[in-house]
Amino acid sequence: MPFTAKVVTTAAWGARPPISGRFPFPRTAPRYVIVHHTDNQNPPNDPSRGTSEGAMQLARNIQKFHMDVNGWSDSGHNFLNTTGGFILEARHGSLDAVKQGFSIQSAHAAQDPGKLANGNQSPGIENEGNFMTFQMGQKQWQSLVELCVSLCDSCNISPRNIKGHRDFSNTDCPGDLLYSQLPRLRKQVADKLGLQFTPEELENDSQVVDLKFGSTGSAVIKLQQRLRDRGFNPGAADGVFGEITEAAVKAFQRSVGLLDDGIVGSNTRMELGLS
Ligand SMILES: [Zn+2]
Incomplete structure (x- = not known):
């Protein structure tokens, strides 16, 4: 399946160039698709107001914040998905890379202790809004599904590896409600790709x-x-x-450079190919 999601490029929304010397960003081998929320207000007070112009302005504002306040080289994330269902490329080079099966070194999901690793080597999607209790609207949900389908397909990522930011970092992101809907997102993406999983296989790691x-x-x-x-x-x-079994788990953990605590958590499961 070709990369079918419609994405507005950084050139089209008038992105500033990245900090010189840091671009092009190194290409990486992605393992996940990582879902975020921007923690902005929800409709009817959403920054983009559901329009294409508003979406591009939001992309510029977020980039400005990431570069001027956070001091980053460019937008930290790879894609922005707005309330009107507009998908915008964020970090320069993201779209070309994912179309060729790669991602680029980004800054959206740093690893905290006990969490999944290598988030910044995988594409991160910022979704406009705050989804702690708010339910994402249908247009934005559909564009999220379409983007995830294209990313999973072109980068050969299992829909089971669509994760939330909180799986990598100590954060509420992407909000309790959206996080609880990740199994539904994985299922819809898997269906579109013609892949079959049991409901248990599509659950969140924390469960x-x-x-x-x-x-x-x-x-x-x-x-x-x-x-x-x-x-x-x-x-x-x-x-x-x-x-x-415990001794075997510890030996396996040592062999892959993990802490040999004998407990099979998310990192050990991942190394064993169990999740
Ligand atoms: Zn996040």
């Missing part, structure tokens, strides 16, 4: 329980099989997380 000593069940069996596939000995794949 996946960490596996550790004493855990039992089918998730432990999957873990034990995966450890064995990777050349570690977890004992019998019996669904019981005992001492042998």
